[in-house]
Amino acid sequence: MSVMPWHEEHWSRLQARRARDAMPHALLLCGPAGLGKRDFMHRFAQGLLCQQPHDGEPCGECRGCLLFEAGTHPDYAVLSFGLRKDGVQRSEIVVDQIRELSARLAMSSQFGGWQIVCIDPADAMNAAAANALLKTLEEPSPQTLLLLVADAPWRLPQTIRSRCQRIEFHLPSRDTALAWLRQAGVKDAEAALDAAGGNPGMARAWAEEGALARRQEVRKDLGALATGRGEAMEVARRWLDNEPEQRLWFAAQAAADEMKARATRSTGPLVSQLDDEALDRWYMSANRTRESLRGPLRGDLLLLELLAGWH
Structure with a gap:
């Protein structure tokens, strides 16, 4: 998995907390789209569920990693836009999805370790869903972790934001961004970065399209x-x-x-x-x-x- 250099500070802090057995029960990963929040979330969650991690990095070979990469790990789930009864995809996350999530987290881990649920995009929860999630955040089960991913965290209620450890991704320095783009083979990296307002992930995607x-x-x-x-x-x-x-x-x-x-x-x-x-x-x-x-x-x-x- 490609690692973006501006992730490393957040990664080191979380691994230090993990080493002290002081992990929070909820993380809010937020910041502009294009900075790799979801890659970070995926890497971190897999590392927690890996049976033989190295400095928090998943090995990619154990049973836990293989199930995670196949999308079938019993202790990991992603909550996103569901389908309405007519088969059309919803444009928001609704209360019934959060209730199902709470019921899942009330059960024991099948592998005897972490239970992890990612809500993405968390800022798409409607008011009823956010209120239902609040109870889960106030009464967390042992060794469970909620990962909320949001491009627009201000759309989340303050009551939700205040109960999460905030991991905020900022635009890296221009030199860092240009070095990463050039290493990724992006032609005319400076023009692409200018077009994307200094956002290297967006610059790469836009240059390719x-x-x-x-x-x-x-x-x-x-x-x-x-x-x-x-x-x-x-x-x-x-x-x-x-x-x-x-x-x-x-x-x-x-x-x-x-x-x-x-x-x-x-x-x-x-x-x-x-x-x-x-x-x-x-x-x-x-x-x-x-x-x-x-x-x-x-x-x-x-x-x-x-x-x-x-x-």
């Missing part, structure tokens, strides 16, 4: 709209058909670059006609629109309103 070209398309579209050479409706349609949330990320990034250029009294790359205050409002609106696309509102109207405001 051709997102850098998409970033240039977004800037070209905004430049055309600023000079009256583009149609907001046509741009909105194209953005909606191809990675709209990513395009809005790049649009907000472009607006931020425009503001930075103005701060140095130079011409911005997009030659926006908006004044400084309006440009700042548009930047915030682009980020809000990206969030709103995940809701029930019509994406085409959201994008059209935003792009019309740019023009």
Whole structure:
């Protein structure tokens, strides 16, 4: 399993707690997507269930490791989006899933060691599910561990967050990120890292899927709209058909670059006609629109309103 260098401090601290037999009963692994929280969780959980670990690292060969990697270890479970009665995948984690989890944790470990449950994404629990989990967190069973993984931990109730040991992943230094990207064989690592806002995992994924070209398309579209050479409706349609949330990320990034250029009294790359205050409002609106696309509102109207405001 590939180890990301910015994981090592968290890893060392948890292994020290394990050595002192002072493991918490719940961990909240949080931070931006792309920093390998789930890889860390998988590695840590497997190490706890491994029958012959070395410095907390799973051996990959014992019965526990083989069952874990096959997804059949009886003392490990992942709770995520379930299916509704009509077979459609849910968009939230519901209370019945948490109740089943509590019943499972009330039973003894089949291998006589840890019982581990991962809730991912934990920030997708609805209010009833979060309230049901609270009782489990307040009355933990011996040698059980809950691993909550969340990209947006602020969506979790404070009562849940306060009962978990928080493991927060931050963006690594630029030098560390670039070294990791180059070792991973990412071409044009600097441009990819800039596009991803300093997030190396996201930079790697975006470089592999051709997102850098998409970033240039977004800037070209905004430049055309600023000079009256583009149609907001046509741009909105194209953005909606191809990675709209990513395009809005790049649009907000472009607006931020425009503001930075103005701060140095130079011409911005997009030659926006908006004044400084309006440009700042548009930047915030682009980020809000990206969030709103995940809701029930019509994406085409959201994008059209935003792009019309740019023009």
